[in-house]
Structure formats: C-alpha cells, structure tokens
Amino acid sequence: MQITAQRILIIFFSLLAMLALPTAVQAHAASNPAWALASVSLQSGPGTRYNPTQSSVFEGQKIAITRCTNRWCTIEGSEGWLSIDNISFGQTASSAFSGPKFNTGRGGDGEICLFDGENYSGSSVCLSSGNVARDLALLGWDNKISSVSVGSGVSVNLCRDRDFSSLCVLIDQSTPKMQRLLSNSASSWRVY
Numbered sequence: 001m002q003i004t005a006q007r008i009l010i011i012f013f014s015l016l017a018m019l020a021l022p023t024a025v026q027a028h029a030a031s032n033p034a035w036a037l038a039s040v041s042l043q044s045g046p047g048t049r050y051n052p053t054q055s056s057v058f059e060g061q062k063i064a065i066t067r068c069t070n071r072w073c074t075i076e077g078s079e080g081w082l083s084i085d086n087i088s089f090g091q092t093a094s095s096a097f098s099g100p101k102f103n104t105g106r107g108g109d110g111e112i113c114l115f116d117g118e119n120y121s122g123s124s125v126c127l128s129s130g131n132v133a134r135d136l137a138l139l140g141w142d143n144k145i146s147s148v149s150v151g152s153g154v155s156v157n158l159c160r161d162r163d164f165s166s167l168c169v170l171i172d173q174s175t176p177k178m179q180r181l182l183s184n185s186a187s188s189w190r191v192y
Contacts, residue, residue, distance in 0.1 A: 159189070
C-alpha cells in the first residue's frame with residue numbers, strides 16, 4: 001500500500017482536529033457554583049475505588065461543578081471528582097448534615113409557577129408551599145422546566161434527578177431562564 005503526501009496531510013489534520021476537540025468542548029462547559037465542605041483529595045473517577053489525583057479542595061473553598069453522576073461531581077479546572085457529600089450547593093459553605101442556610105421565603109401564601117418555555121412562556125403549573133414531587137416523569141414535567149416565577153414568601157428546590165439527588169438548586173427569585181445545568185433537566189421539586 002502506497003501512502004501519498006495527500007493521505008499523510010489528511011491523517012495529520014484529522015489527528016490535529018481530534019486533539020483540539022476536547023479543549024473546545026471544555027471551554028464551553030457550563031458550571032454551577034458550590035462550596036467544598038471538607039479538605040480532601042479529588043478522585044480520578046466517580047468513587048473511592050478510583051485513585052486520588054494530585055488536586056485537592058479545602059473546606060470552605062468556593063468551587064464550580066461541571067457535571068454530576070449519582071453521588072460524585074467533577075470540579076471545573078481539575079480532572080478530579082468530589083463526593084456530593086462534600087459539596088454544598090447553597091449560598092455559603094455549611095455542614096453536610098445541617099444543609100445550607102438560606103434567607104428565603106418559606107410557607108408564604110404565594111405560588112411558584114414553572115414554565116416549559118423561557119421568559120415564563122409555554123405550558124405552566126403553579127404550586128403552593130408544601131407541594132413535593134419526587135419523580136416529575138409521573139406528572140409529565142420531567143426535563144421540561146425552562147423558567148420559574150416566584151410569588152410572595154415561597155421558594156422551590158429543583159433537582160436534576162429523581163428523589164432530590166444530584167444537583168439541586170433553591171430558587172427564591174423569579175428566573176426567566178434557568179441555568180444551563182438545570183434548564184430542561186429538573187426531575188424533582190419541593191416547594192417551601
């Protein structure tokens with residue numbers, strides 16, 4: 001088989017494109033702000049069965065989460081994974097058992113309205129304080145929420161997975177466009 005100069009150039013530029021692709025994808029990755037709850041080494045994969053990396057986080061350190069599996073999340077700027085037990089998605093770092101402290105409305109007489117379109121458009125459902133849905137697929141709302149209107153004295157916790165697992169965000173202000181990691185990705189809610 002004869003290799004021509006044209007084939008060599010095609011192979012070279014194909015390899016170059018493959019090497020550049022992960023960098024371009026990483027540059028556009030969305031992240032979610034969070035806090036490290038403990039000083040620990042990051043793991044090379046999602047679990048303790050993976051080796052620790054050279055990277056660490058420190059208790060109270062502000063971090064950015066790029067994605068989560070069932071119990072582990074990747075940290076922006078590193079190639080490591082951190083247990084969700086060591087992460088607070090709240091407004092400040094707090095213990096894993098007490099949860100973040102929020103200065104938000106709870107138990108008020110207002111309503112939360114969830115919309116499947118941005119800017120409060122499309123189909124909607126309005127809920128009062130105390131409404132809980134562990135699996136939005138059962139209600140026809142799985143991975144559909146694009147914007148949230150918040151009434152007086154209430155807030156809503158939206159989570160990416162069923163049973164309030166993975167990334168959860170407490171929303172206490174009207175949000176015309178959900179953040180990238182939660183837009184059309186919520187699978188459970190709890191209205192306060």
